[in-house]
Amino acid sequence: MEIIRSKKFKAEEAWGAKDIANMNGVTTRLHWTDEPYIWHINDGEEVFAVLDGKVEMFYRENGQEYSVILNVGDIFFASVGTEHVAHPIGEARILVIEKEGSV
Secondary structure, three states: OOOOOHHHOOOOOOOEEEEEEEEOOEEEEEEEEOOOOOOEOOOOOEEEEEEEOOEEEEEEEOOEEEEEEEOOOOEEEEOOOOEEEEEEOOOEEEEEEEEOOOO
């Protein structure tokens, strides 16, 4: 049993993470960042929930690039094949649930 106060979590580097659980190959991790990630496509589906801060999520569909601002409590679901990149606006803490070993 563990209680995690996400607002208090800070990694040593951008996108550093606290591993919370691995449930049959699906990981749940708490990330801290103050820098953008990289454009990527996950090996499977990904659930991305903003717990603290604000994130601009860029994604591509049918050759077009879009972006959306995610606030605390917002969730971005990347289906298989969704190319995306997260750009925090200041510091952000994000809960990511995805297939183990995904980018």
